Amino acid sequence: MPIAKGYAATDASKPLVPFTFERREPNDDDVVISVQYCGVCHSDIHQARNEWGGSKYPMVPGHEVAGVVTAVGSKVSKFKVGDRVGVGCFVDSCTTCATRDPDYEHYMPGLVQTYNDVEADGKTPTFGGYSDSIVVKEGYVLSFPDNIPLDAGAPLLCAGITLYSPLRHWKAGPGKKVAIVGMGGLGHMGVKLAHAMGADVTVLSQTLSKKEDGFKLGAKDYYATSDAETFTKLAGTFDLIINTVGTAIDWNAYLNLLKYDGSMVLVGVPE
Structure with missing residues (x-):
């Protein structure tokens, strides 16, 4: 499995520390992204400090992710290597369920959050954008227009939406x-x-x-x-x-x- 490096919270009372971990193997509908920037949302702080409860450690926060595509699966049609892209609060969901409604994506069956969650297999933890790479289903990757710098655009992926x-x-x-x-x-x-x-x-x-x-x-x-x-x-x-x-x-x-x-x-x- 691909090795990634990032910063993780190891419990609610300690600062983030360097952390090496495994990303899941990309599927044929996944996009692999080299993370260039990640915004710091206050909800990252809430989660890292377990102020809402339910935090799982070690935790790599970050859901305002901006970067560059480094690989795509065989069924990916919207992106190619080198594209400037972003990722927000979600990285996966059921795409064939009868109840699926893109206008209410936070209620979709099988929704997987960018971090502090588990992948579709029900056991692999998700780690966020305070890292050097991330693997995301194509439908949850967004294109950055050329006139928006990645660093300035990253906060649009949570605060903006x-x-x-x-x-x-x-x-x-x-x-x-x-x-x-x-x-x-x-x-x-x-x-x-x-x-x-x-x-x-x-x-x-x-x-x-x-x-x-x-x-x-x-x-x-x-x-x-x-x-x-x-x-x-x-x-x-x-x-x-x-x-x-x-x-x-x-x-x-x-x-x-x-x-x-x-x-x-x-x-x-x-x-």
Whole structure:
């Protein structure tokens, strides 16, 4: 089996350490990727520290993977050696099941997560992108366009899709007022994407410290949620609110900012 090198958590209390391990043998529908970059998602930290429970050690985190194809299986048709590609949170699933629906891939039968999971054989552990190579089923590999550098594009594979998915699902676009709660790793993605979709974007953040950044990314308005007047002024304003923060807040106060039949989506995951 192919030998890979990476960094692994060996238990919840220790820092990551160098780790050598075996990757599974590629199947005829697999793509082998040389990892060039991998984003650090906060969920990697949660998992490595077992803050959500269920962590399996040793663990090689990383699900914002960007790299170059080094080999492809005989049935692979979308990729060739040398292609610039990315891998997100999943690496395999059942592709022939009657209940399969690509629009709800996180509910697919036989879904295999990029790390802290087991392969389709039910016993081989999956290891993520904090490593020098990875083997992934073709359907879970994405192409990088030439105008997106791999290092800059890697976070799109988790933070990017986390915001793009609800924005698309709830039809953010011209004529829609969208509020993004929080301007961190997720929030700034939401501002850029909602603006690119043509929505009228407002940032709701604890303070105004990132106001200029918000405007540069496409926000039309920026309000401090530490100011009680914000919730009075903006009552009944938004078609869609996406909350990216992982701390406890007063949900009712934010729900009151929605128009009738508006939606609030929570994507920030607490410890």
